[in-house]
Amino acid sequence: MTVAAPLIRKGRKFDQVLDGAREVFLRDGFDGASVDDIARAAGVSKATLYSYFPDKRLLFMAVAKAECRRQADEAVQLIDQTAPPEVVLTAAARRMVGFFMSEFGLGVYRICVAESDRFPELGHEFYHSGPLLVRQRLGDYLRFAVSRGVLAIDDIDLAADQFAELCKTTIHNRAMFGITPCCAPGDVERTIDGAVAMFMARYGGTGQG
Template sequence: MTQAATIVRTGRKFDQVLNGAREVFMADGFEGASVDDIARAAGVSKATLYSYFPDKRLLFSEVAQTECCRMAENVLAMIDETKPVREALMITATHLTRFLVSDFAQQVFRICVAERDRFPELGKAFYEAGPANGQRQMAEYLEKAVAKGELVIDDVHFAAEQFSELCKVRLWTLAALGIQTRFSDEEIEEVATNAVDMFMARYGT
C-alpha cells in the first residue's frame, strides 16, 4: 500500500497530529518518538492518530514533506520574476541557507541517516520532499531566466543542484557535525552572497 493511498488528509485533527508529531520527532528522534507521546502532544487519542497514520514511518514522512513543501512555497512566493535575476537568486539563497542549517532540517537529516539501513524509505521521502522538490522548482525558475536571456545554462537541473550545494558551504557541515548550532544573519548572508556571486560568474550573461 502506498503512502498516498494510506493517509487521509482530511478532518479537523489532522493538523494537530502533524504538529504534535513534529514536536516529538524533533525532540526525541524517530526511534525515541513514541505513539503515546505524539498523541499526547497532538491532543488526540491513539485511535485518532492511527486513523490517520497506521505506521510511524508514514507520519514522519508526512511531517518532513509538509515542512519542506511549506519552505519551498514560502521561498517561491517571495521571488518576483520581474526583479533582476541576481536579486531573485539572493532571496532564494538566503532562505535556503537558513533552512538548511535550521533545527528542523538538521534533525530530519540525522534521523534519515540513522535509520537509513532499517528504513531507507524515510531518506527517500525526505529527499523527494526536500532536495529533489526544491531543485525541480529552482530549475523551473532558471529555465524562465534563460528564456528571458538573463542566464546562459545548458542543463538547468544540474545548475539547480549546484546552486543548492553552494548554499551549504561552510555552515552546513558545522551544523551537521554539531560544531555550531546557531548562525547569525551575517553568516547566512555571507554564504548566500558568495553562492550567488559564484553562480552568476558561471551562468550570468
C-alpha cells in the same frame, strides 16, 4: 532487499493530525516530541493518532514532506521572479538556508541518514519531497531567467543542484556535526552572498531583462 513502506491510512482527521504534529516537531524536534503532546496539539486521541501513523518516524516524514512543499510553494509566491537574478537567488537562498539549518530541517536530514539502511524508503521519500523539489522549483526559475536572457545555462538540473549545494557551503556541515559556534548570522550571509556571486560568475547572462 527493500522493505515496503507501511501503508498510511487517511481519514477526516488526517490533516488535523499533521498540523498538530508539525507544531510539536517544529517546537521540540523529533526526539523531544512525544506522542501525548502531538495528540494534544492535534486535538485527537492517541488511538486516533496511531490509527493513522503507527510509527512516530512515519508521522515525522509525512510532516517533513508537507513542510518541504509548503516552503517551496511560499517561496514561489513571495519571490518576484522578474527581479534581477541576484535578488531572486538571494531570496531563494535565504529561504533554503533557513529551512535546512532549522532544528526541524536538520532533524529530517539526520533521521534519513540514520535510518537509511533499515528504512531506505525514508531517504527516497525525503529526496523527492526535499532536494528534488528544490531542483524542480529552482529549475523553473532558471528556465524563465534563461528565456529572458539574464542567465546563460545549458544544463538546468546541474545548475540548480550546484546552487543548492553552494548554499550549504561550510554552514551545513558545521551544524550537522555540532561544531560551535555555528552559525552566526554573519556566517549565513557570507555563505549566501558567496553562493550567489559564484553562481552569477558562472552563469550570468548578458541581457538586461
